[in-house]
Amino acid sequence: MKPWQKIVLYFVIAYFVLLLGPIAGFDLPRIVQDIIRSPSVLVTQLLVGLINGAIIAIIALGYTLVYGIIELINFAHGDLYMLGGFAALTVMGAFGMQDGAPFVTAIIPMLVALLVSAGLCAGLNVLTERYAYRPLRNAPRLAPLISAIGVSFIFQNLGLFWGGLKSFIPIMGNTAAAPKSFPDLLPRIDLLEAMGIQTKVDFTLKDLIVLVVAVSLMVGLNLFIQRTPAGKAMRAVAQNRDAAKIVGIDVDQVIVMTFLIGGALAGSAGLLVGLYNNTIVFTMGFTAGLRAFTAAVLGGIGNITGAMLGGVLIGLLSALSDQYLSSRWTDAWVFGVLVLILVFRPSGLLGENLQEKV
Amino acid sequence: MNLVKTLRSSSILGSIAALTVLLFGGWSGAVIGWLLGTAAGYLATHDRFVPTPKTGAQTGIQAGLALGVWIMAASLIEGLLLRPLSGRAAIPLGQTWLYALVGFGLAVASATLMAAIQGLANPRQRQATLLTLAFILIIFPFADRLAQTGWIATVIQIQIFAMLALGLNIPVGYAGLLDLGYAAFFAIGAYTTGMLSSPHLGIEWNFWIVIWIAAGVAAIAGVILGTPTLPLRGDYLAIVTLGFGEIIPIVFRNLTDIRIMEPISSLLATLFNRPEMAICLLGCEETFNLTNGETGINRSGDPGCRSLAASALIITCRGTTWCWCWWCSRCL
Structure with missing residues (x-):
């Protein structure tokens, strides 16, 4: 193609994007005007996107770990995260936590909730691996995938059932399917104001806590993978399962450990999203799972740093789309990005070029 | 034995x-x-x-x-x-x-x-x-x-699902391409039928014509999705089709208030701050509602006796006292 033809082509594409984009909220003049009028909204949305992105990144790590080891798209992972949220909410109910409870009294319930939801999700994930994926390890690729979709449905219905247990857990609200409100426990003290900086942007202690927990989980995972013998074994199995077996690595044990870690991360993400967004619903696992999966693919599936980067990017994209495009179209934009990335760069942003897989 | x-x-x-x-x-x-x-x-x-x-x-x-x-x-x-x-x-x-x-x-x-x-x-x-x-x-x-x-309603459902399974069997079974967004083509066909054969847009074509158009539109959508994704294999194809299968319902749910402006003129209008310069192409006075959102397009054309009679391909049954097709009794 000659250079001028390329320029004409790009111009035509840009014209059509501008022509049809406003249908899905991509109205460039309005967006520019909005940003110029109130830049602080942009910063606030970036902050929200960063924190939601960190939570998505934690879920994405679970996808990418499992995919790296056994090349299975674990569709049940998103719903596992949802169950983590319900477990955390149940612990909050058991401690009688309400909106606006003093932060000091909420510390112990939150730690217990972290342990319970991480432990429950890790256990469930290991059970799933044992009974739904391991028997199919040598089956055609499609079989474990379908099995994962089935487990996802089971988890979703488990969440629906759990949400209906209001006689045991009063905090569960009225109907089983309705969104549950998660007690708002983290203090909303504006840190910037406390430091004496006057801005329109709120950066609260709540944001900081969620961000710190999320980042420390990611850093901890990275250290575990890079520095410990168990992490080394995981990397070895991811590279070549047969060779790892030859040098004496117990592959089954490594896979169980991977699912354990992935489940614990999903459970912690469930608690974090409850604390940050203050609402959980039994269908949230599906959307969050797809977003997290998009994040994992965006960063290069199987790549741990890539999953973190992808999570943050997806979080930013959805926050900006909610604010400036249209919240109704956010999912379409996210999946549009997924499709475009896969078509033009299947190995993701940080993934190495995997010829045989593409 | x-x-x-x-x-x-x-x-x-x-x-x-x-x-x-x-x-x-x-x-x-x-x-x-x-x-x-x-x-x-x-x-x-x-x-x-x-x-x-x-x-x-x-x-x-x-x-x-x-x-x-x-x-x-x-x-x-x-x-x-x-x-x-x-x-x-x-x-x-x-x-x-x-x-x-x-x-x-x-x-x-x-x-x-x-x-x-x-x-x-x-x-x-x-x-x-x-x-x-x-x-x-x-x-x-x-x-x-x-x-x-x-049982006829149930049997028709069974046949529709059987047709869907047969269609899915072509990419997944014969070609080994895992297509997780197959239902999107089902939706595209259904919405094409709805738009062309219901009072919603004022186009009430005959079911027996629309069915071929719907099949064609869904096939074109398949080609559009298939061309860029053809080099992808295995899981990547599954993911792209999954994404496509998620986008289509969102699109159909949200195409309810469309207003299309000509982009260059509206850019100039913004720059010079003169709104009357922007040229409007579609949905000017009130926004154009293509898919009717969550309610969907109701009362789409049915393959019943009216369609049959109008298509004149098959013996007309209106006006006759004895109708050979069971569903014709509705319009006698």
Whole structure:
């Protein structure tokens, strides 16, 4: 193609994007005007996107770990995260936590909730691996995938059932399917104001806590993978399962450990999203799972740093789309990005070029 | 040994038939006896050598008797026990016996016929089997109507899902391409049908024309999705199709208030701060509602008698006192 033809082509594409984009909220003049009028909204949305992105990144790590080891798209992972949220909410109910409870009294319930939801999700994930994926390890690729979709449905219905247990857990609200409100426990003290900086942007202690927990989980995972013998074994199995077996690595044990870690991360993400967004619903696992999966693919599936980067990017994209495009179209934009990335760069942003897989 | 196999397959069918009869009662025994009798006749003979129609018929009678006993027993239990116990209006004893015997008889007859056909020489056997199945498909709506079982809606659902499964089998089964967004093409076809054959957009074309357009539009959508994703393999293809399958419902749900402005003119209008410069292309006075959101497009065209009559491809049934198609009674 000659250079001028390329320029004409790009111009035509840009014209059509501008022509049809406003249908899905991509109205460039309005967006520019909005940003110029109130830049602080942009910063606030970036902050929200960063924190939601960190939570998505934690879920994405679970996808990418499992995919790296056994090349299975674990569709049940998103719903596992949802169950983590319900477990955390149940612990909050058991401690009688309400909106606006003093932060000091909420510390112990939150730690217990972290342990319970991480432990429950890790256990469930290991059970799933044992009974739904391991028997199919040598089956055609499609079989474990379908099995994962089935487990996802089971988890979703488990969440629906759990949400209906209001006689045991009063905090569960009225109907089983309705969104549950998660007690708002983290203090909303504006840190910037406390430091004496006057801005329109709120950066609260709540944001900081969620961000710190999320980042420390990611850093901890990275250290575990890079520095410990168990992490080394995981990397070895991811590279070549047969060779790892030859040098004496117990592959089954490594896979169980991977699912354990992935489940614990999903459970912690469930608690974090409850604390940050203050609402959980039994269908949230599906959307969050797809977003997290998009994040994992965006960063290069199987790549741990890539999953973190992808999570943050997806979080930013959805926050900006909610604010400036249209919240109704956010999912379409996210999946549009997924499709475009896969078509033009299947190995993701940080993934190495995997010829045989593409 | 063969007898045991015959009895086993017929009893599996018989238990299904008995359950149906217990649930529906009445003439359902006759309909299910006819349908499953054919199936029993085929199952009893399909995996063995049948030299002549006569030997086939003998096997078929065995299968039909085994099935018929189930149906007869179920009919009698339903009529004599379940009905009085559940407090519904009792039916006369003679009527109950009639239901039971007709069901029994149809099961035996259709099983014998189907099994006898399997004994024909090869090209004739194949033709006759297909002919019998075609006959069942054509007669079933009438039989369903006569027997007042009301299964036609369910059967249509079954056929739609069977068509979907057949379609999905092409990429996944034959080509080995895992397509997780297959339902999106279903949605595209459905919305095309809805838009072209409902009062929503004021276009009310005939169903029998729209169905081909819908198939074409869905096929074009498949080509559009398929061209860029063709180099991808395995899981990556699965992910792209999954993403596509998520985008399509969002698009259809949200195409409710469309206003399209010509981009260059609207950019200039923004720059010079003169809104009247922007040229509007679609949805100017009020926004254009293409898909009607969550409510969907209601009252899309149906393939019933009006369509048939208007398409003039098939004998018109309006204005005649006797209508040959069961659904035509709605518009007589």
